[in-house]
Amino acid sequence: MVQQVVVIGAGVYGAAVASELARRGAGVTVVDSGAPAGGTSGATFSWTNSNGKEPRPYHDLSVAAMEAHRKLAAAAGGDWYHETGNLEWAADEAELEQLRRKVDSVTGYGYGARWLTRGEALRLEPDIDPDGLPADGIAYFPDEGWIEPARMIGYLLAASGAERVWNDAVTQIDVSGDRVRAVRLASGRELPADAVVNCAGPEAADIAALAGLALPMRNTRGVLIYTSPVAVAVGRVIHAPHVHLRPDGAGRLLLHTHEVDGAAHVSDSGEMSVDPAAVDEVVTAGRALYPGLHAASVESVRVGVRPIPGDGLPVLGRAARLPNFHFAVSHSGATLSVHVGALVAAEVLGEDHSAELAAFRFERF
Ligand SMILES: Cc1cc2nc3c(=O)[nH]c(=O)nc-3n(C[C@H](O)[C@H](O)[C@H](O)COP(=O)(O)OP(=O)(O)OC[C@H]3O[C@@H](n4cnc5c(N)ncnc54)[C@H](O)[C@@H]3O)c2cc1C
Missing domain, CATH: 3.50.50.60 (FAD/NAD(P)-binding domain)
Known part of the structure; x- marks a missing residue:
């Protein structure tokens, strides 16, 4: 026993x-x-x-996991769980085709996803620069969100x-x-x-x-950029071309993109560092999308190691x-x-x- x-x-x-x-x-x-x-x-x-978790058992496990977060947070008063929804759009026609395939696939599984126009997306995220959004083809996943681990x-x-x-x-x-x-x-x-x-x-x-x-295991590194508190209304998880962002509590925002994963380095003594130019690149993309981000500074940069079997x-x-x-x-x-x-x-x-x-x-x- x-x-x-x-x-x-x-x-x-x-x-x-x-x-x-x-x-x-x-x-x-x-x-x-x-x-x-x-x-x-x-x-x-x-x-x-x-969001694009394949094959089907992995998708089902993830959907059950989203429900488990919802239940735990409700039972425990867990305000670490934020079911805000997620917006995603593409940089070009090839990416849009991939996004269409993903939306078709997950909606085929009964998962929440729908298409928004620029006006609809701006009603959800009014601080986005309208020029940063396509006229339509913005995917919205209402049941997604983020946690404070x-x-x-x-x-x-x-x-x-x-x-x-x-x-x-x-x-x-x-x-x-x-x-x-x-x-x-x-x-x-x-x-x-x-x-x-x-x-x-x-x-x-x-x-x-x-x-x-x-x-x-085939672990990879990822760069995470935390801003100072800033009065910009980022209410959801945002996956834009060249920058992903979400709120991080107390007015801070978290910026990320796989495009700068290669900018993280580890020294012989195990110290992690990130090329400053890569941080600037992500912050610039964030500011182009949410101009109010010009008032924010970078408070910290972390490197996380993805545990990938x-x-x-x-x-x-x-x-x-x-x-x-x-x-x-x-x-x-x-x-x-x-x-x-x-x-x-x-x-x-x-x-x-x-x-x-x-x-x-x-x-x-
Ligand atoms: C950049 C980045 C972005 C990510 N984005 C997402 C996302 O959007 N959504 C998502 O769901 N997941 C995401 N992930 C993945 C997710 O964060 C991880 O899958 C998760 O945090 C792993 O948790 P864990 O408990 O397995 O590992 P960890 O949090 O690393 O915990 C493992 C612990 O084991 C301890 N340990 C190691 N060796 C020993 C030892 N010998 N003895 C005792 N203790 C030991 C370590 O100190 C550590 O505290 C992301 C990861 C990264 C890096």
Whole structure:
């Protein structure tokens, strides 16, 4: 019987898994080599969506995850969840064709999406420069939004009542036969475990290797630009050509685009930096779209590492070869975490969720 579970990592996944395990009566220890929300979950665009998530099981998982956020936020008074909607438009005819295909595909799945004209989009986002919008062909996804991961993680960990161990890395996992027995930490502490959940985000392959499992990952870096508070009405998630943006609380905005991913560098000592010209480029695109952004300055620039399993899809649930070692690892974890946390925790405690987890098993590699 599973009584004591060690959850490795205190990002969105670790917090969601721990909270659900505790709700179901298990004893839980959450271990992080740093501080909670100090990994990718603290440097993410955190847009909640199933916008072009393929194949179908990934779309369905994401839609269920959006519903799980809605329910958790309603039950907990969780004002970290913002279901604002998302606007997206294309730079040219080729991109518009791709956007059309995506809208057709998701509406075919019954997902909320519709086309807006420039006037309709401006009624939603009146501070956009009208010249920055096409006359029509603006896709609107009303059920999407964004979360504040640090606040959600804080709530979930506190609600779990789990033992929390910070600034102490997992350095060894004791396995005998086909079972994990204990987790050892850099401090020398040993944590006996009936089950272990790998929620180590970009470092998930290292944790899997400690248990003798090879998890292929192809992590990428992304640049996130946080502005000073500014009196500009950005109410939604915006995916414009050359800049994506959303509110970030207290009047701040978060700017991002994949176009400058390559501007993030890591030194030999692990320091992350970003080419200032790339930051200027994104801010300039933001100001062209929302002229009021001229009054904002850049308050901070962060580099986040996307935890991307080898084939791009989540890796979830137990390892067949080591049935008390479990995974909760993916990109899009801001969207998926609450729902996936519940599925993975239920499986740890013996419930059968094979149908929902089948497409995401470790064994596909
Ligand atoms: C630029 C960018 C944009 C993104 N945009 C979106 C988006 O719009 N929507 C979306 O849904 N997702 C998005 N994501 C992805 C999403 O943020 C991640 O999938 C999610 O945050 C991963 O959470 P996690 O809990 O798995 O990892 P993390 O938050 O990284 O947590 C893992 C934790 O494990 C700890 N750890 C690692 N090794 C050890 C060890 N040996 N011992 C103990 N602890 C250890 C780390 O310290 C860390 O705190 C984005 C990511 C990036 C980088």
